[in-house]
Amino acid sequence: MLDSDYTQRFLFDDSDVRGEWVELERSYAEVLAKHDYPEPVAQLLGELLAAAGLLVGTLKFDGLMVLQARSSGAVPLLMVECSSEREVRGIARFDAAQVTAGATFTELMPDGVLAMTIEPANGQRYQGIVSLDGVTLAESLSSYFASSEQLPTRFWLAADGRRACGMLLQQLPADRIREPEEREASWQHLRTLADTLSAEELLGLDAQTVLHRLYHEEQVRLFEPRPIVFRCSCSRERSASAVISLGQQDAELLIEEQGGEITIDCQFCNQRYSFDAADVAQLFAGAGTEGPSDTRH
Known part of the structure; x- marks a missing residue:
């Protein structure tokens, strides 16, 4: 049986696409236990925690990754740190008077900006910044990669105050498919199928079940899960x-x-x-x- 907190990589054998899956329960609960967050803020923080878990699996580094979202709205700050050892912590700042039940991402974080920072144990620090202009956090993160020189990447995220889950697809450099139009068609096909994934499926199913439902006609290799834990680096x-x-x-x-x-x-x-x-x-x-x-x- 899988641990409640893990990331899991998968590959499409016939396409230049890889993916990551993340499920967080215990670590998410530990983050939420440190502060009294309203439900919409807890959900948003859970989505960013899930995004960090997905991203750390795609990056080759030894050190710390920091995702920091700032806005002029009810949630002026969301911040998540995830180490290369998959140790995660997170925090949100909010104005309780402005947070209403069922508030959306754009209502909570208008005029938002997202910064992703990589702080390697050895080497040069890297930071990229992009506007949070998507309807959801997942859309905004996808736009981050679309506007940068990095590999095209799409996110699907969900959190409900108890579990935070997500999936990522990332297009790899041309190898199996080299013809540009065929390559784009394959990428679009896999993305379109993933867009049918509901929040309920993200939160209620494991990676193997979801991948079979979405891609039963594709050759998909699912790798061993890797645990992710809450740990604060203060001392x-x-x-x-x-x-x-x-x-x-x-x-x-x-x-x-x-x-x-x-x-x-x-x-x-x-x-x-x-x-x-x-x-x-x-x-x-x-x-x-x-x-x-x-x-x-």
Whole structure:
């Protein structure tokens, strides 16, 4: 039996097209448990989490991928991070007074912009930015690839506050089909069949069942699933580095202003890291991050 959180790759043997499938349940629940999100915001965040799971399977990198969507509307920020090890976390900022039941993507995020950033462990940072001009997040992500020099890619996404799922199709460089018109016809055929996929099917069926329903006349190879998990990358060490970056004089002044300790809260998981005067003195003495104060939740 498959784990509740995984990505799964598939290939069409007779076409220059590959795909990815993602299902998130436990990791999605852990992201939502950190904040009290209204249903439309929880759904939108789930879709972006699913998109990150799909994309990480198509990119060859060792490091971190960040998807960040900003807008002038009720949801000014959606942000998801997914590592090459398939460790994911996410957050949304919203104005509760503006979020109505059943609100659509375009209502929640008007005038939106999407940035995709790749931060490799070694190598040059990459970022691409595109307007969120689709009717759905999936359409906007598809437009991102259409407007860039990357491989043509289409997304299908769904989330309901309990599960977040999605499918991706990506056209590969010409190999099996080299004639341009035949190549385009094959790509359009596979996309058109995928467009018949409903949100209920995305959320209720596994990859094998969906691929058989859509492509029973095609030769499709489905690879082994790979697990994806929620994990926050915050730590006391990183928080200590932030304190050190202030400089000793400013850090000591901040302790006085804040009543005896500096507190750093992780926006993603709500973990709190506290540093009192003894901790700060130890940090600037070069003695490390393990001080008298324990991490407080």
